[in-house]
Structures are given as structure tokens and as C-alpha cells.
Amino acid sequence: MTLLVVGGLAACGKSNSSSSSSTKLAADQSVKLSAKSEVTTLDVSKAADSTSLTMLYHTQEGLFRLGKDEKLINALATKTTVSNGGKRYVFDLRKTNHWNDGKPVTAHDFVYSWRRTVNPKTASEYAYLMAGVKNFDQIQNGKLAPSQLGVKALGDYRLEVTLSKPVAYFKLLLAFPTFFPQEESVVTKEGSHYGHSSSATAYDGPFKMTKWQGTSQNWTLVKNPKFWDKRQIHLNKLNFQVVADPATGLSLFQKKSLDATTLDGTQVANLKNNPNLKTYVGGTTYYMQMNQKRVKALKNLKVRQALSLAIDKKQLASHVLRDGSKAPLGFVSQNLTRNPKTKADFARDAYVKQGVAYDLPQAKKLMKAGLKATGTKKLTLTLLSDDLPGTKTVAQYLQAELNKLPNVKITLNSLPYKTRLSRSNAGNFDLVISSWGADFADPINFLSLMSTGNTNNNGGFSDAQYDAAIQKSENQDANRPTARYQDLVTAEKRLMTQQGVVPLYQPATVELWNAKVSGYVWNPAGMSRGYQWMEVHQ
Structure with a gap:
């Protein structure tokens, strides 16, 4: 990204999660969180700001996801085969994930998404992350059609990617929303409205977004019943509100209207001995x-x-x-x-x-x-x-x-x-x-x-x-x-x-977290905030 967008970057070492005070789960599996800015789009090809990318990371599913310490976890990819000196990747895909309308997520959805992203007409700010894929430069320069990008469906559940040269960090890139699939029928149906409201978007991730009309200061993520790994998702709801001022955030946290809040320098100095303080540095x-x-x-x-x-x-x-x-x-x-x-x-x-x-x-x-x-x-x-x-x-x-x-x-x-x-x-x-x-x-x-x-x-x-x-x-x-x-x-x-x-x-993000909330995963690079495995304890 040009000058970093993944908001809340920045643990004194490794990614960590907020601690819990009990091993028993609470009946109400919902959390109240804040964002520094509004969501601008849920279009995988066009999202470029921290808040939008973080929401896409939790409402969509790609080939991989980031676990603790930047560890790659198989998401839709169940097997990866690398050949031709690191220039050919073949991914075997899960057959059990579906879009929220019930249609299966297939290799064709990845092909469509990647071609749409590299198409110069899309004007994707993050298309450059695909620069290692074969023919990317020629497509961006208008010399080749997007259909010539080095990505191909070898059947419904096998995806082939050809690179122009070996890219040592290629698999890490695939955990970034820009590389996630898109449902072509929904993109086509919604046209210019696609990604501009929660109802004009397709979801294949752990959560779906609701109550977002494109300019909302508040929105909600709810558990997606069509998600392949829904049994591992304990949260039923994540309520978000825009809170730009740290003083406002701290006040809301103290009133229990937020389960986490980001602090500024003065607040950190005053609360440095608080046991619920978490510090994230790196990246x-x-x-x-x-x-x-x-x-x-x-x-x-x-x-x-x-x-x-x-x-x-x-x-x-x-x-x-x-x-x-x-x-x-x-x-x-x-x-x-x-x-x-x-x-x-x-x-x-x-x-x-x-x-x-x-x-x-x-x-x-x-x-x-x-x-x-x-x-x-x-x-x-x-x-x-x-x-x-x-x-x-x-x-x-x-x-x-x-x-x-x-x-x-x-x-x-x-x-x-x-x-x-x-x-x-x-x-x-x-x-x-x-x-x-x-x-x-x-x-x-x-x-x-x-x-x-x-x-x-x-x-x-x-x-x-x-x-x-x-x-x-x-x-x-x-x-x-x-x-x-x-x-x-x-x-x-x-x-x-x-x-x-x-x-x-190296900047830090210092936050207060509700001690009853656990499972939050932070990473120094890429999608730094991971809410997928959070849960609320009694």
C-alpha cells in the first residue's frame, strides 16, 4: 500500500491475544468495537483503506488466512503444489464453502476476481500486489487483455497460478483481501452499486455485514451460516462504531460501551499499569x-x-x-x-x-x-x-x-x-x-x-x-x-x-481490552487485526 493502511498496526514482539478471565463462554457472544474511519467500499478490487480492508478480511475468505505470528493457515486452499522452479502454483480448493446466496465458491470466482482487479479500467490501488503474476505488466499497460493473466481454473475446485518469475513471499500475499474471490453474478447484477452497501455485496467469509448503507457510522458483522468453518466461529455479532477521538473511545470503554479502545500517548502514560493494556509494535x-x-x-x-x-x-x-x-x-x-x-x-x-x-x-x-x-x-x-x-x-x-x-x-x-x-x-x-x-x-x-x-x-x-x-x-x-x-x-x-x-x-498501537474477550490475533504486517477466533467468557 502506498503509505500503509492496515489500521491499528503496530506487540512488543509477537502477535498476541487478549486474555480471558474464565474458561466458560458467555451466553451473549457479541462484542462492541470501534473503527477510526468509515467503511468506504466492500469491493475486493477497490478497497484500499484500513477499515474497508479489515471488514473484507472478516466477511470474505481467500486461499489463506493469517494465524498468530504471521503463520499461514489454509482457508479455501486445502493443498498447494509448487513446480516449475517456483513459477507454477496449483491450489486444491475446499468444496464446502458457499456464497451467502448458497452458490458454491469455485476456482472460477478467483479467476474472475483477479482479472477484474488487474483490469486497468477497474483502477485498483492494490493491483500492484499481483505484479508477480504472468502478464500483469502487459495487462496494466493495455497491451494484453485481462483474460491473459496467469490464473486459470483447472475445473471447479482447482486453481492454477503462473508467475513471471519466482516470488518468495507469494503465499503471504494470498492472505490479503485483494486476492480473494468475487461472485461474478452479484458484481454484474449490482453494477455501480456493488460493494456500496451491505446488501449489494456477496459474502463467503466467517461473517456477513448488515446495517451498512455506504456512509454509516455504525455497522454490524453477524455470523455467516454458509461459512465452511462456522463451527469454529463463536462470535454471533460484532458491533462497530466510528470513534476517531481517543478520549471518546476511553470514555465509551469505561462505560462498557466498547470492548476495546485505542489510547493516545497521554492516556498510555496514565494507564501504563492497567493489566488490560495491550501494546502492539512492528510492521x-x-x-x-x-x-x-x-x-x-x-x-x-x-x-x-x-x-x-x-x-x-x-x-x-x-x-x-x-x-x-x-x-x-x-x-x-x-x-x-x-x-x-x-x-x-x-x-x-x-x-x-x-x-x-x-x-x-x-x-x-x-x-x-x-x-x-x-x-x-x-x-x-x-x-x-x-x-x-x-x-x-x-x-x-x-x-x-x-x-x-x-x-x-x-x-x-x-x-x-x-x-x-x-x-x-x-x-x-x-x-x-x-x-x-x-x-x-x-x-x-x-x-x-x-x-x-x-x-x-x-x-x-x-x-x-x-x-x-x-x-x-x-x-x-x-x-x-x-x-x-x-x-x-x-x-x-x-x-x-x-x-x-x-x-x-516504530509506532505503537496501545489498546485496552475487556478481560472477558479472548482470541484476538494481531500481526505486524498485512491484515493486522484478526477477530475471527474471538470469544466472550463469563
């Missing part, structure tokens, strides 16, 4: 991009290193944000993925101290040397950021830190998110605070961003050694897990050694 990084195309001095390594060393990231996380956020170990977040052999956290294997350290005296020396080398007497830079309260606070902190450097003056420009993003993408900035949340649990989802020419590489970082490591991981080592992992470690270390970006912090 997202906030970082500062430096525009090497626009500012001559920023092409100098010493200048970039000085900017990084002047920022105390630990202070930022613990004393400015105060919400459980963590100082980064690098660009790729912690708790995302692990060494295939040692199980060590990737972020620790690839850690470069200089890339995230705080050393103001050294920063001052480097800045003086860097400015001299570039013939710059005074470096005046504008730091671009979103105008949200939290981001503005971070920007003000960075300004104060960076203004301690000799002959450096930082001014601030805070803009609405869409405006800021537009300027970032156009390269219209000196420095900018950006963020990225992983769509799937693999370092490449971060590291590909900084490849030469990547549309998200707004600062114009370009390094041949870095690009070579990325290319090696995606090509000759794609089917060699250990070698590929090392390629990505090499890339991360190179990015930090060359200070291609300045990692700032």
Missing part, C-alpha cells in the same frame, strides 16, 4: 527522506549522516511520543520477519548502529566537513509533514534537534495528508516525514521502496550495491531462502551505511 516505520535531487548538500554522505546522528530517536519514542513507540534498529521494522536458520529478528541481523545512533558532537563534525566539501555556507531546509497533531509534534522535535547543527536552519511546513503526499510524490520537498506499513511479512516490502527509480523513493537515493542486492534477492536467490535472506540483510546494511533514509521510530 511500520516512520522515517525522514532527504531530497538528493533537489538539494546539492544532501548528496553528501557526511551531511546525511549528520542529520541522522543529530536526532535522538530513543528520546523521541519514550519522551515525545510516550505511546509505546520504539526507537528503530533500521529501516525495516522489528517483529516483521526472522532468519530462516537462527530465527533472529531481521532488524537485529541487519543492524547498523551508525544508521540510527544519536551522537551530536560527531554530527556537528560531519556537518561541518560535509558543508565544506559541497561549498555550502548555510544549509536552510524545510521539513514537510502531515498536519496531524502527533506528526506535527514529531516535526517540531526534529526541528529543534536539527537546528543544533552548525550552519543549519530547519523550517516547518505541515499540510493535510493528501497534499503532503502529493508533494512528496512530486519531489517537491527538502526533507519529509514519511511512513510505511508492510502489506506482507517480508523485508522486501520495505527495501524495494529505496531501489533506484521506485515511485516511493521520493528522495532520489540511488546506490548500485544496494540495487544489486535487491535484484539478487528477487532473481537468482528467489528460491534459496537463506541466500535470499542474506541478500536483504546486505541491502539493509548498505542503506543504513549510506544513510539513504533516516529511520525515526
Whole structure:
């Protein structure tokens, strides 16, 4: 996703679930939850915001689902066969799942859905996740018809996918709603209304949505009697309401009108000893991009290193944000993925101290040397950021830190998110605070961003050694897990050694949960919120 959408990202390590106070289930299996924004669409091909994708994840069923610690669980896929050097996948499908109208879910529904998503006329924001599927690029460019996509039904319950090259993380992608099936007859019948109300949508997942008319502030998920695994679904109802303000959320939680609520920094400080407090960190990084195309001095390594060393990231996380956020170990977040052999956290294997350290005296020396080398007497830079309260606070902190450097003056420009993003993408900035949340649990989802020419590489970082490591991981080592992992470690270390970006912090989501509710699964990447296996205890 462009700048992360999966809302509520961010456990101090592994995914975890809220604890329960009893082993006996309550008679009333319903929960009251909040969302930060409205649902915009239930169209699998078009959903791109956190709330909509989370609702699709719980009302639809794909080939796989994410369990604890990003573990892939078979959903509609019962068997997966990989051949042709990792380029051909054949999935045997369950024959027991049905759409809510009673029709069986078949391989044809996947074929239809994927072709619809990659069709340029659909304008799917998440179509790029299918880039590894054969003929994707030619279809997006209008050179081939969507029917030429490398996906085929080998009968009603066998699906074949052909990739253009091996994609090591392909199965992880399949747990994302963009890859879920769609019922063609319903899409056709509803036309432009498809996905814009709960009644104009087909469901094949654990729940169905009700009471949603397209702009509702409240909606409900109810247990789907047609779902193949309905016996494992204990919740009968999930009632949602939009709650954007943490103070309102806490008040509703204390009144027992919500079973969970997200806290802000002040609330976290006041409630840090509450036993029902849950902290989730991982999968997202906030970082500062430096525009090497626009500012001559920023092409100098010493200048970039000085900017990084002047920022105390630990202070930022613990004393400015105060919400459980963590100082980064690098660009790729912690708790995302692990060494295939040692199980060590990737972020620790690839850690470069200089890339995230705080050393103001050294920063001052480097800045003086860097400015001299570039013939710059005074470096005046504008730091671009979103105008949200939290981001503005971070920007003000960075300004104060960076203004301690000799002959450096930082001014601030805070803009609405869409405006800021537009300027970032156009390269219209000196420095900018950006963020990225992983769509799937693999370092490449971060590291590909900084490849030469990547549309998200707004600062114009370009390094041949870095690009070579990325290319090696995606090509000759794609089917060699250990070698590929090392390629990505090499890339991360190179990015930090060359200070291609300045990692700032890993955000946290801190929540209060009703102790009687258990089974909530959180993951750092992709669909972070898992309500499917929740249950209410007495």
C-alpha cells in the first residue's frame, strides 16, 4: 500500500491475544468495537483503506488466512503444489464453502476476481500486489487483455497460478483481501452499486455485514451460516462504531460501551499499569527522506549522516511520543520477519548502529566537513509533514534537534495528508516525514521502496550495491531462502551505511481490552487485526 493502511498496526514482539478471565463462554457472544474511519467500499478490487480492508478480511475468505505470528493457515486452499522452479502454483480448493446466496465458491470466482482487479479500467490501488503474476505488466499497460493473466481454473475446485518469475513471499500475499474471490453474478447484477452497501455485496467469509448503507457510522458483522468453518466461529455479532477521538473511545470503554479502545500517548502514560493494556509494535516505520535531487548538500554522505546522528530517536519514542513507540534498529521494522536458520529478528541481523545512533558532537563534525566539501555556507531546509497533531509534534522535535547543527536552519511546513503526499510524490520537498506499513511479512516490502527509480523513493537515493542486492534477492536467490535472506540483510546494511533514509521510530498501537474477550490475533504486517477466533467468557 502506498503509505500503509492496515489500521491499528503496530506487540512488543509477537502477535498476541487478549486474555480471558474464565474458561466458560458467555451466553451473549457479541462484542462492541470501534473503527477510526468509515467503511468506504466492500469491493475486493477497490478497497484500499484500513477499515474497508479489515471488514473484507472478516466477511470474505481467500486461499489463506493469517494465524498468530504471521503463520499461514489454509482457508479455501486445502493443498498447494509448487513446480516449475517456483513459477507454477496449483491450489486444491475446499468444496464446502458457499456464497451467502448458497452458490458454491469455485476456482472460477478467483479467476474472475483477479482479472477484474488487474483490469486497468477497474483502477485498483492494490493491483500492484499481483505484479508477480504472468502478464500483469502487459495487462496494466493495455497491451494484453485481462483474460491473459496467469490464473486459470483447472475445473471447479482447482486453481492454477503462473508467475513471471519466482516470488518468495507469494503465499503471504494470498492472505490479503485483494486476492480473494468475487461472485461474478452479484458484481454484474449490482453494477455501480456493488460493494456500496451491505446488501449489494456477496459474502463467503466467517461473517456477513448488515446495517451498512455506504456512509454509516455504525455497522454490524453477524455470523455467516454458509461459512465452511462456522463451527469454529463463536462470535454471533460484532458491533462497530466510528470513534476517531481517543478520549471518546476511553470514555465509551469505561462505560462498557466498547470492548476495546485505542489510547493516545497521554492516556498510555496514565494507564501504563492497567493489566488490560495491550501494546502492539512492528510492521511500520516512520522515517525522514532527504531530497538528493533537489538539494546539492544532501548528496553528501557526511551531511546525511549528520542529520541522522543529530536526532535522538530513543528520546523521541519514550519522551515525545510516550505511546509505546520504539526507537528503530533500521529501516525495516522489528517483529516483521526472522532468519530462516537462527530465527533472529531481521532488524537485529541487519543492524547498523551508525544508521540510527544519536551522537551530536560527531554530527556537528560531519556537518561541518560535509558543508565544506559541497561549498555550502548555510544549509536552510524545510521539513514537510502531515498536519496531524502527533506528526506535527514529531516535526517540531526534529526541528529543534536539527537546528543544533552548525550552519543549519530547519523550517516547518505541515499540510493535510493528501497534499503532503502529493508533494512528496512530486519531489517537491527538502526533507519529509514519511511512513510505511508492510502489506506482507517480508523485508522486501520495505527495501524495494529505496531501489533506484521506485515511485516511493521520493528522495532520489540511488546506490548500485544496494540495487544489486535487491535484484539478487528477487532473481537468482528467489528460491534459496537463506541466500535470499542474506541478500536483504546486505541491502539493509548498505542503506543504513549510506544513510539513504533516516529511520525515526516504530509506532505503537496501545489498546485496552475487556478481560472477558479472548482470541484476538494481531500481526505486524498485512491484515493486522484478526477477530475471527474471538470469544466472550463469563
